[in-house]
Amino acid sequence: MVASKGLIVRLSDQEARTGILGHPKVIARRLIEVGEGGSLQLDIACGGIAPGGGIEAHYHDNAAPFDHAYYVIRGRILAKVGDREERVGANTLIYCPSNVVHSIENVGKGDAWVLRIVAAKGENTGGKSVFVK
Numbered sequence: 121m122v123a124s125k126g127l128i129v130r131l132s133d134q135e136a137r138t139g140i141l142g143h144p145k146v147i148a149r150r151l152i153e154v155g156e157g158g159s160l161q162l163d164i165a166c167g168g169i170a171p172g173g174g175i176e177a178h179y180h181d182n183a184a185p186f187d188h189a190y191y192v193i194r195g196r197i198l199a200k201v202g203d204r205e206e207r208v209g210a211n212t213l214i215y216c217p218s219n220v221v222h223s224i225e226n227v228g229k230g231d232a233w234v235l236r237i238v239a240a241k242g243e244n245t246g247g248k249s250v251f252v253k
Contacts (some may be wrong), residue, residue, distance in 0.1 A: 127152060131166055142251045145173020145226070154240070163238040169195070172243040174225035178251045190214040192225055195232025198225045218229030221252055 134149035148167040152158050177200065180188070190199070192212045199206055199214045201222045208214065214224035226232040 142160045142176040145170035159240045162204040165236045177223040178249045181248045181250045188216045189237045191235040193233040196228030198227045
């Protein structure tokens with residue numbers, strides 16, 4: 121069942137998650153997820169990333185393709201998507217096909233803030249993350 125009347129979600133009200141596999145120096149808070157009390161297709165989280173931290177190189181396996189993106193709110197991010205690598209700042213969207221290796225790293229001097237957006241049909245919003253070195 122999804123939220124039939126909509127939602128208003130405050131980041132400060134959401135549980136902070138740390139120690140997430142492949143997410144060093146990241147504090148993440150989920151804003152909305154597919155299913156109970158959530159959305160039909162969206163899974164959105166916001167994360168603070170300390171300098172040198174980020175999301176290690178990975179792709180998503182065991183899942184049908186889905187839309188996956190990071191929106192940089194604040195900070196300097198080294199974004200890698202497939203063979204492309206670029207340093208980006210605030211107000212930048214990084215689109216990552218789910219089956220392509222991708223990563224983000226905070227290369228700035230202060231904390232970075234990134235919104236993670238996933239959209240998929242049904243509850244297929246991630247599959248298994250396969251981290252690569």
